[in-house]
Amino acid sequence: MARQTASNSSSSRKAKASTSSALPKLPRAKALKATGEELLEYYREMLLMRRFEEKAGQMYGMGLIGGFCHLYIGQEAVVCGIQAALKKGDQVITSYRDHAHMLACGIDPKPVMAELTGRATGISKGKGGSMHMFSTEHSFYGGHGIVGAQVPLGAGLAFANKYNGTDNVSVVYFGDGAANQGQIYEAFNMASLWALPVIFVVENNQYAMGTSVKRSSSEVELFRRGESFRIPGEAVDGMNVLAVKEAADRAVAWCREGKGPILLEMKTYRYRGHSMSDPAKYRSKEEVQKMRADHDPIDQVKQRLLDGKDATEDELKAIDKEVKAIVAEAATFAQESPEPDPAELYTEVLTAY
């Protein structure tokens, strides 16, 4: 995963396109550093996401989860690193692949899992399902099922921050597939025009369902998709949580300083299919295996912890055990909770007025 920045990769074009030199530049990347404590926290969080998703996959297979179920396994470093750069009041919004984003926001896994099983204790009272989950308490604005629709919404969250004069930023996640939706560029234009404090994060896991980026995108360097809107962009190794955190720190600072939107392309990979019903025959087993073996975000942090003697194997095993227990508790909760009361069918269509 080569690290590259917009300014580096576009240097050959600069002579031709004079306007690109007017594009705002991102501050340069600093060396990747983290304390032992931070590494342990990342390890714990990413492990929770992975175990949660593995459990969700298992429960889906048992028929306990209905409909669609999009797992985040392999992509954990993205949401973990970005969330670590945010502060209270910063909003997060994403697509239907949203379980891990919620855990990263600090939301209790129990109501998330219970939403997946469609129970009364689910975070949307069982009325949303895996693709439609929200927590205003944790500034998590969904959980949206229409590819790309969350992007103008997220620009609207940023608009509210600016309107209210806060220094909060909004983080808008979307995939490489969504990157070809027109409304994203409508949102880019307004966000840049009005200097909205929004971080656009393309989670490029390289496949839009079964269509690779190469087969769907005339410009495969997605971090450059903001150039014609004067939104600076940068590609980041999205398998390395430290690289993500470092880029996110600079992006957050950029937005808080009122410099407008910024675009981060996270080069990442999902190990599982697009959804539970996708056998992922469009790529080789070897490709997946290679990513897992060489770039796994959790293994990378684990190795760093051990190499830096910030944790022992036993200490990490203890964390594994603790995380497994949390997920098991969530799974039990999600299976034992009652289904919604039939009366819930008719509530919350409109707010009483």
Added chain:
Amino acid sequence: MPVEIRMPALSPTMESGTLAKWNVKEGDEITSGDIIAEIETDKATMEFEAVDEGKIGKILISEGAEDVPVGELIAWLLEEGEDASAIDSAAAPAVAAPVNNDVAQPVAAAPAEVPAVLTPAADEALPEGTTFANITVREALRDAMAEEMRTDENVFVMGEEVAEYEGAYKVTQGLLAEFGDRRVIDTPITEHGFAGLGVGAAMAGLKPVVEFMTFNFAMQAIDQIINSAAKTLYMSGGQIKAPIVFRGPNGAASRVGAQHSQNYASWYAHVPGLIVLSPYSASDAKGLLKSAIRNPNPVIFLENELLYGEKFDVPEVEDYTVPIGKAKVVREGTDVTLVSYSIAVGFALKAAEELAAQGISAEVIDLRTIRPLDIDTVIASVQKTNRIVCVEEGWPTCSVSSEISACLMERAFDYLDAPVTRVTNVDVPMPYAANLEKLALVKVDDVVKAAKAVCYVD
């Protein structure tokens, strides 16, 4: 031959205007493309370009003249070698002359059946001694927004041309001056984007009023309106609210063809999670828009371009609001019910007058709110009249009229002495040609005929 210069029309619906300024005086030489005058209506200002070249021979209407009818002769242009005496000889036989080419746009005959506006019965709840201001629907809408913006800092207005241009149809006139560009925001032409951005801002607690230049363009944004605005409250178990108003003109305007002449009332009324309002009078426009802005839910507010300039009495009551979800009996009657909304209420009222002259007493109901539909008021009327005609400026299939008909089958079948009848536009895309457009639109005559048919009167 001297050339006639006639009062131009800014739009097919314009009947008269103010000749605000002459940029030329008698004796000036002009060539085609010169701006010779400025014309104003309450809706817009237009520069009047010369088409022919020559010398201004005589100015007949001086600047500042108001209510100059479209097509009126306002000046004479002399061709090369002519002098003022040529005007006298030209003027004599010119009485029946058709509209000259100098007019920038063809002057339409009176637009298809814009009814004389009849003021509906006053609101039942008004205190005695209430005074009324006679204002246009356009002014009423603007006043509603301004009042709500004064009392609630979270209310802002966003859309194409709403700020510096003061509204494509001048509905947001004066708002930028009073509230500034933080709260009155010109957007790019990007309906899907700004609808979504507005919904996001609403989810974060603001109260956007999003103007669509017309609802035809909202089809670009309908995913955000339905999937994001209407459904998120339910999907989030009540956590995420979207207090947003989408407003703008809806339905057929005049001579703008199929893509700009559609009524979306039944489209939005189909969707749980939305409130759909479509007022007729200025007082309802004002009162309902204020209620819409205060409402914590997404509201579709359907206006009508042809009504913008119509004047109605609006109560001079502080903080005048009209309840959402309540239809209004705007004319009482005993023989047949005419139920309608928006511009077609005017057709229904006109039809009721004609029916009265023929001895039939028609009750007219203005639905005002399309969702939630106040079917109880309709049923109460049908229980009295036992006959009903639904009048709708829109397509018939799966229309609001269809819904009323279905509700009456379920809940008032035993009270009906004749089939529920729909009088609507014709089931075709809106044609452009004046005669075809007239044929496609709902007409007062059709309402009269349908009402007589359900009364079994020839």
